[in-house]
Amino acid sequence: MTTLMKNSHTRGPLDHSVREQVVAAATEYFSHFGYEKTTVSDLAKAIGFSKAYIYKFFDSKQAIGEVICSNRLAMLRDIVLSAIADAPTASEKLRRFFKALVEAGSDLFFHDRKLYDIATVSSRDKWPSAVAHEAQLLQLVQEILLAGRQSGEFERKTPLDEASHAIFLVLRPYISPVQLQYNLDTAAEAAQHLSSLILRSLAP
Known part of the structure; x- marks a missing residue:
């Protein structure tokens, strides 16, 4: 050291x-x-x-951990934003959103396990950095849904906040650091199948 x-x-x-x-x-x-x-x-x-x-x-030690956690979560969001930036449709954005989140979270788990533990603690104990991260992801889901509704790809009957929260709950086992570590074996498959299921449910 x-x-x-x-x-x-x-x-x-x-x-x-x-x-x-x-x-x-x-x-x-x-x-x-x-x-x-x-x-x-x-x-x-x-x-x-x-x-x-x-x-x-x-x-406190948590204050130091908060900065580290915020840095790591910001890196993860940057990966997601980069992955969806040039997606031609809202449907493709949603697919890439889920895929990028799962891949980035899994990569952190396998290659930086000790630092992944900080993300797990922050999520478990609801640190401000973790709460803000989830809020930003939820906002991103809402933006994708809104774009899909405006383009005619997605249905408009379900209230936007209800639909976005429902999608977030479906994705949560593969987004939350606490839950992802127990779902790694199925994460890649889930990224494909669940996003397809969600998109079918959003069809007008």
């Missing part, structure tokens, strides 16, 4: 610089030892700052 020390030739790093150093070091530390097994004292010792100094920038 690389020790982060303040530069003795400067007046001290800017607040955002120190925060970035703590987050970067915490991301590395958590990826090795896991979020729940790590204390702020462990982290302070590992990165070369005092515990009190870290508390000047983060009021």
Whole structure:
């Protein structure tokens, strides 16, 4: 683990610089030892700052975890937005939306298991970052549905909020980090079959 020390030739790093150093070091530390097994004292010792100094920038371990979780969830959303950006129809956007979410979540689980645990804790304990992430995904579903209704692809009788929430509930076992880890074996197949089922239900 690389020790982060303040530069003795400067007046001290800017607040955002120190925060970035703590987050970067915490991301590395958590990826090795896991979020729940790590204390702020462990982290302070590992990165070369005092515990009190870290508390000047983060009021708890969760606050550090929140930043890491927000960063990871933002990366996931970027993957989804990139996947659906050039979809020619709303139907195709919905297919790609589900497929990209499942693939990105599964990739994080298999290749960065310790950091996946942070996403799981955030979802389980309803951290603000996780709540905001779900709200943004739900909003994206609503936007896709609205586009599909405007183009004539989707039915218009069901209230928009009811339809979007129903779709989100269907996708939840493969979107939520807590549930996805138990559904990995069927995730890829589900991405295809459930999106097809949803699209049939949306037909005008």
